[in-house]
Amino acid sequence: MISAKIRIKVGSMELEYEGDPAFLTGGIEALLTTMGDLAGRIPNEPAQAAGIAIANSPPSELAGFHFSTNTIAAHLDAKTGPELVICAMAQLELVQGKSSSSRSEILAEMKSATTYFNTNIASNLSKSLSNLTKAKRINQVGAGSYSLSASEKKKVEVKVAEID
Structure with missing residues (x-):
């Protein structure tokens, strides 16, 4: 099975994704737009984008x-x-x-x-x-x-x- 892995950091937000590459063709633009909007509003706080809670992940x-x-x-x-x-x-x-x-x-x-x-x-x-x-x-x-x-x-x- 083909798998894709990306890591995106926008302002104080960071998102790591590993899985089906179909997500990259369909949802990546919307996710980047949402992250950019959120980073502009709350640049110094950890954010949750599109229901993805990154605060619960270990720092490593x-x-x-x-x-x-x-x-x-x-x-x-x-x-x-x-x-x-x-x-x-x-x-x-x-x-x-x-x-x-x-x-x-x-x-x-x-x-x-x-x-x-x-x-x-x-x-x-x-x-x-x-x-x-x-x-x-x-x-x-x-x-x-x-x-x-x-x-x-x-x-x-x-x-x-x-x-x-």
Whole structure:
């Protein structure tokens, strides 16, 4: 069976479609018109076009990110333990689609960045998490559970989206 796959971004809206190519010949123009109209009216809010709710999809499906922590750290120019924490959390949230991550998940992801990880970074993880929380770059959502703050997530998303 022939399948078509497209990804469209208009303003703050993004739509990914994979399926029957007949949709592309019959409905694509109407969809683009609707998305353009909506983008003009509500450019800073996630939108729903033609009954398609994109807000329920995990971030990795919307953004299409498939990068390792090593790659993210390289492009974010990570030089310190706290910067590697941010890169690991970006991988967990933007690539794996997690809404929050445990300390052990963050550490495991940091260890996967073999180019940047060393034992000193691991021994200072508690301090890094505490300082990042105080700086409002990450949120502690529960005992030993963390997520990127909304502002940090936006910053990282922009940088990760620029990776070739």
